[in-house]
Amino acid sequence: MHSPCKLYWIAVKRVLRYLKGTIEFGLLYTPGTIAMHAYCDSDWAGNPDDRRSTTGYGVFLGSNLISWCSKKQSVVSRSSTEAEYRSMAQTTAELYWLRMLLQGLQITLSAALSLWCDNVSAIALASNPVFHSRMKHIEIDYHFVRKKVVNHDIQIQHISTQDQIADVFTKSHTVNQFCFLRDKLCVCLLPHSLRGVLEH
């Protein structure tokens, strides 16, 4: 950011040209249940300069996406499991903040918090008190997520990589994949059939 090079400007123009084609797109919020679920994902060592990984997550309330993040992690991860695990910890923290916010509004959730993750070893690490020689240095995140899972405060479930919505926050995609994920996030045009209703 402090000394951007020309390649960056080309990338900026790509985003602007994309926006040009989707000026009227936006988030559509529809009525739904008051239950919260989240998707978390991360890449591994994706930044070519400092080899840090990127966390991506999306939190839904009912069918509405209310919180998301695409953020480079603050430390270098030694394995993809570790990177995924850190993103899981960040997502759990966000879920808890949102749940406390809802509790402040005296709104109780109709179902337990659920978290979808596509990395089997990260899920295993969160659910089972197994010793893992490559994980001993991430003690804090380890205890934070584990405690929530053991107490059944949060359910961690597996999802296949194709359906992993949070993928959109951690890597670039082909046009087809990108459009698929965009639809999953409920980002769309104002539904056509309803425009008439608006005008009346």
Add this chain to the structure above:
Amino acid sequence: MGRQFDALLANNTWSLCPRPSHTHVVRNKWVYKLKRHPDGSIDRYKARLVAKGFEQVPGIDYFDTFSPVVKPTTIRLILSLAVSFNWNIRQLDVSNAFLHGILDEVVYMEQPKGYEDHTFPDHVCYLHKSIYGLKKALRAWFTRLSQQLIDFGFSESKMDYSLFTYNSDTLRVFVLVYVDDIIITGSDSQAVRYFIDQLQNVFSIKDLGELSFFLGVEAIRNPAGLHLRQTKYITDLLNSTYMLGARPLRCPSSSGSKLSSTAGELLENPTEYRRVVGALQYCTITRPYISYSVNQLC
């Protein structure tokens, strides 16, 4: 200009007193602005008296300046709840918000130019209420508003201090505050109306009706739900970067390529780059899926 001056007097913003010998006196100036209608014709000439707050010394003239602002996530959470419960969402705008703030520190200001008191031309203004430009203006306003809401029976959320809630067995009202923009929604539209009236008794507040445009985000309500988009903001951004005529792309980043900060020729105008990237970050409020592409640019 006269109207602004009268508003300041009516608001009991200051009282005149002899010039203090040891304290710093903040200077001020008039700032003029042309307000236009959306079609470009002139609405009105606006004058605002601002204090030169940058002359204030931290630790002497002011202490804490922090004032909470609402997080976009909280706004989306409340909007999502309002859609699920099928509540009306209303929007209010406070006129001259910062003038309502009450100062808890002693601030002296020179008399405004052109409106000096004839009897005491050498006196200075001892400020009771805050004024635009002061370091504490925002904080003083926010404290005043939150105190007022608490007096009405609202409580401040511990998780986000700019969210206020009113909860009883039969009634639920949520208020979100972003400086001088307020969103109010609740389970009973009569009760919401009542709270708006109460607020209007204390502050000069414009009721803008159903939520339609908030922080650059357009909100369109229809039977399917609530559509949030930034069409105007994006159009203005494309216009200022001369990209309105560009050929659209179907994907915001090319798959497979990674940007490295160490390769290539440097840009000649990094300021423009930063401005555009900042604007793109703002666009992610309603475009979650471009946040990865934008994140790569920072």
